[in-house]
Amino acid sequence: MKNNNIILYAAILIFGVLAPFVLPAFKVQLSILCILIVLALTWNIQGGEMGYNTFGNILFYGLGMYLCASVQVGMFFPLAEWTESGGEKTFVHTPSQFFQGMAYGLIIAAIVPTIVAGLIGYAILGLRGHYFAICTLGLGVAAGEISGGIEIIGAGQGFTTPPFPEVGDLEARGEFFYFLSFLVLVLTFIAVKSIYSTRFKLILNAIRDNEDKAEAMGIQTMKYKIIGWMISAFFCGLAGGIMGGLVGYIDSTDVAFDGREMGVFMVLMAILGGKGTLWGPVIGATIFHIFKEGFWTFFLGWQYVALGVLIVVIVIYFPEGIMGWLREKYPEKFGEVVDEADRKAQVELK
C-alpha cells in the first residue's frame, strides 16, 4: 500500500512536470486547474473537516489578486497613474522588474490575507451553522462592492496587471504561470496532507462533530478554528496572486471577488469530490474543470443556467460526493472493518 502511494505520487509529479510539454495547447487550462484544486483543497479544511461552511474564502483569493498586482506595479511605478491609463501602457516592466515584483507581490499576497483571516476569524468564527455561512457570503459580496468603489485599484473599470516581459519564446508566459501554479498546488497538497496526519485534523473533526463537547474536553476550539482559516487564507492568497497574473485583468466583481463563479466553484468542487477527504477536492476539481471546459462551449451563454442546475443537482443528489459514494460501495478500501454477514443482513433488510 505504502509503495503504491509513492508510485502514485511520483506518477502525478512526473505528469505535472511534463504536462506543458506533452499538452502544450492546454497550458492555461492546466494552470487554472491547479488553482482550482488549491481553492477546493483549502475550502475543504473549513467546509469538510471543520464543518464551517464558508462562502468567504473568495475574500482572500481576491485580496491576494489585488495585492500581488498592486505590489508588482507599485514597486516601480505610481499605482494611480497606472490604473488611470487603463489598457494603454505608458510604463513597461523590464524582465527583472517583472519577476522581482511578482516575487514580492506573491509574498505580500500570501501574508496579508493570512493576517486578515486571523483578525476576521476571531470576530466571525464564533458564529455557527448558517449564520456563519450567510456572514461569509456577506463579507465576500461586500469586498467586491467596496473594492469596486476604490479609485486607486481601478474602481469599476478594472485593473490591468503587468504584461509578461519579452523573454524566451512565445511559450515562456504559459510555462512560467503553469509551473508557478503547479508549485503552489504541490505546496498546498503537502501542507494539507501533513496537517491531516496530525492531531490538528482530529481537533478539526471534533469541532465538526460536536463543538461543545470538544470545548468541554479542554480544546481551545477558537484557536484551532482561526489557525485552520489562516492556513486556507495563505494558499488562497497565493492562488489569487497567480490567477491575477494569468488572467491579466482584474475586475472587482467579475474576476477577484467573483462570488457567483469562483466562490461557488470551490464549494461545489469539494462537495462533488467528497468533502472531508484528502483526495475528494482534487478529484472533484478535476472532473468539474473538465466538465466545465468541455461543455461550457456547448451551452454558449447558457453556462450560468447550467451552473445553477448543476449546483441544485449535485447538492440534492450527491451531497456525499464521489469519495463518499466510493466509501459506501467499497468500505474495505477505506480501512473500515466490514463484517460480511452483517453486511448481507443489512442488504436483506432493505
Place this chain on the structure above:
Amino acid sequence: MDLLIFQVPILMVQASLDGILLGILFALIAYGMALQWGVMNIINIAQGDLVILGGYITYFMYLSGIHPALGVIVAPAIMYFVGVGLYKLVINKVVDRDLFISILATFGISILFMQLMNFAFGADVVLANSEFETTMLFNNSVTLPNSKIFAAIISIIFAIGLVVYMKKSKLGRAIRATAQNARAAKILGVDTEKVYAATFGINAALCGVAGALVAITFTIHPYMGLPYTIRSFMIVIIAGLGNLPGVAISGMGLGVFEEFADYILGTEFRIGSVFMLLVLILVYRRFKLSKKREYLK
C-alpha cells in the same frame, strides 16, 4: 465622504422619510422570509430573485399598456404558482436536510433565475412608470413621490392581511401548527407537505407584491436580487423569528440607514455598506452572546 447632509439638515428629513417608506417595503420581503424560515427551517437565497421576477411581471404589464399598479394583484397570483412549483421541484427535497444544503440549493436556484431573467428580459435597468404625482413638503424642499407612499400603503395592507389570514383561516392555523411541531401536526392530520408548499407559495407571492412595488418605485435588473435577500435576512435576524412588530421596525431602521449611507458614503458604496452592516451586526451579537458563553445558532 460627503458631509452635505450635515450642512443641509432638511436633507436628513428627506433621507429619513425615503428610508422609512423603503424600509416598509423591505419589511414585507423579510416577513416572507421569516415565515418560511420559521415554518420550513430553510433560508432562501433566491428570495431576492423572486422579488425581481415579480418586478418583471409588473414591467411587462406596463409595457402592454396596463397600469403597473395592478401588478400588485397580478404578480403575487403568478408568483404563488412559481413558488409552489419551485417547492415541488427542488425545495421539498431539502426541507429536512442540513441547513447548508438548503442554502446551497437555493443559491443554485438564485443563479439559475438570475441568468434566465437575463436571457428573457435583457440586462437593462428598467422601471415601470406609474405616472404618479409627487408630493412636496416643507416649502418644496422635501419631495415625496406618491409611488413610494403607494408602495408603503400596499405593503402594510398585505402584511396586515396576511397576519389576519394566519390567525383566522384553517390553512393559517395549519401553518402555525406545523411551525410549532411538524411531527405532532402530522399526527393530528395536517398534510404538512401541502402546508410547506402553501408556505413557500405565500412567501413567493409576498415577494411578487414587493417586486411589483420595487418596479414601480425604483428600478429592477436581473442581477439585483442578492441584496434583497441579504436585507431580509438581516431584518429577520435583528428582529428574531416570529416577532412581527420587530420586523417592521428593523425594516424601517435598515431603510433609513441605507439612505444615510447613500448620502454620506456615496451611491457606489450603498450595497457594500448593507453587506458590511450585516457582518457587523452578526459580529456584535456574537461577542455579546459569547460573554454569556452562548452562540448564535
